[in-house]
Amino acid sequence: MCDKELWPAGVQRCSLKYFLAWLVVVFAVLGWGVYAFYVVWSSGLHVTGMDNYFAFGLYIIFDLGVIALGAGAFFSGLLYYLVRVEGLKNIINLAVIVGFICYSGALLILALEVGQPLRSWFGFWHPNVHSMLTEVIFCITCYMLVLTIEFVPLILENRKLNKIKLLHHIAHNFHVIMPLFAGVGAFLSFFHQGSLGGMYGVLFSRPFVFREGFFIWPWTFFLFILSAVASGPAFTMLIATLMEKATGRKLVDFSVKALMGKIAGTMLAIYLFFKYLDTWGWITGILPRAGLTFDQMYYQLAYGKWLFYAELGVCGLIPAILLLVPKTRNTPGILYTAAILNCIGIVINRFVMTSQALANPVMPFDRWYVYVPTWAEWAPALAIIAYGALVLSLSYRYLPVFPQERKLNPV
């Protein structure tokens, strides 16, 4: 039994037996996640580590993390289709797939997160125009459709499917109008990435995250956009590298990776400039006005100051420098390390803005609590990673994801 007919032309893939064995592992993790979905939906969110203090937990942190890391899709699309950065042609397909995985995964987790998932459509039926979350609901759903439209032509380029005339023409025409969708995707993404940050910034009753800003948008709106576009390209590049390690084949030329690193580094430096200004304004303005001090914002190990220094220093300034300096950026090991640090820094930011903001007591007679996720939160998160591995595995095996693959791996 062989599925060679379905592979992209002129490439080599592992045996079907080997591939199916890998899928068994993936499905095992997925199965655990599906079981967690069943438990949460059937018995309620009390099986999680969330409570009336921690209204948001790992589900939201995970969602914010993957949505930021999935920003490579819209930003690479914007740079390739609209700004015409030609080098990105060789990684744009992967960026779209990673974005698709991240966003569809985030939506699946959201179905767990809300207490009444069957009422999710109320967000469209009874929208509150004042709420940043309404904007998130609208933009994420619409952007998911855009990502699907961007993914469809790639699926139709499968060697077998593309032989069907109609599908071939659909794929071709989708490619023609892709700059339009890249523009729409960028517009939607700017707004929902920003609104996710705005969700926290508008909480004037939570001095830990409250920020003033421009018109109706708090500074966190813009910081979330910048941090997402700083980490998204780095994450896409890391996924490409991980796939190369897993398959043993060269998939993307190193110059493309270095270009992604340069884009990530530039955006990270811009982000950090504003983030440092924002942090200074927070420490010297917002906190004293609320009667609070910087030291009161941190607690023991779980919410200690190490998070602050890790986010803004070790996983902020250092990777920004490493990605901006050509010599370090063009050294593979340093490029990957810097990209990993960059992604960790953004995830720490999302963790801090979510969990630490809620742990931080606002009433003087209240106290700190520590949030610990349960298996019912880890399992769906791991399942989404497994789902990502499944989509990437199938895409790599059957779709022409990497235009350079044949050239980089001569038979």
Next chain:
Amino acid sequence: MVLYLKEFKIKWGMVIDLDKCTGCGACMVACQAENNIAPVVDASDKRRSMTWLLVYQLSNQKLYPDHDVAYLPRPCQQCGHPNCVPVCPVIATDKNEEGGIVSQVNARCIGCRYCIAACPYHARYFNWHDPVWPEGMEKTLTPDVSTRPRGVVEKCLFCHHRYMQARDKARVEGRDPNALAEGDYIPACVEVCPTGAIAFGDLMNPNHKVHQLSKSPHAFRLLERLGTDPQVYYLSRREWVRRQGDNILEHETVEGV
């Protein structure tokens, strides 16, 4: 940044005298019974309990003989500038009715819990479990208060059904339902308090006791400097108690804030 602000001619409010409160918890019990709050599965899990009104214990952190405590009942503060209202994506909570009570539409709530994250008073609660009443106890449910399913957020509404009853009664008696007299409408916690620590009425009406009490030099509101503008006031002659009403920097005084 003001996203949501509305002024009312009637503002139902509480003034709670912390020097009179003994921390007996009768207000909490009355609230639970009146508002059909089901017994929780594990009452020892305080972070998942359902206490629309919660009594906090405050301490001056001093050793005996200087040690002193106070008890602070915390209902929903019915903020004039609530953070929970503008954040709700589906308008399941609103501050739009004369009286200024922050509503909660249980049938519309999707359970996203963004409002819980927004409330610095922890006055909002999520239904972590299906509400179950022990056999026979369902006969004690208040007919005018709907029960809530698992997966939605709920909160103190100043016993809004009593407000509706008082207005109906006024109409039947030929009085103006928008000019209720003091005592026509009081929540269950106010009615049951054995020491009379909780006064309730229209903060805008000079004939209501709370109007004067809220202007007392000993009155304060929780976290006032955040700008939430609560409709619940507290009274205490003890400076250390008033100091715990808000976050105050070392060099600041209560009055200075």
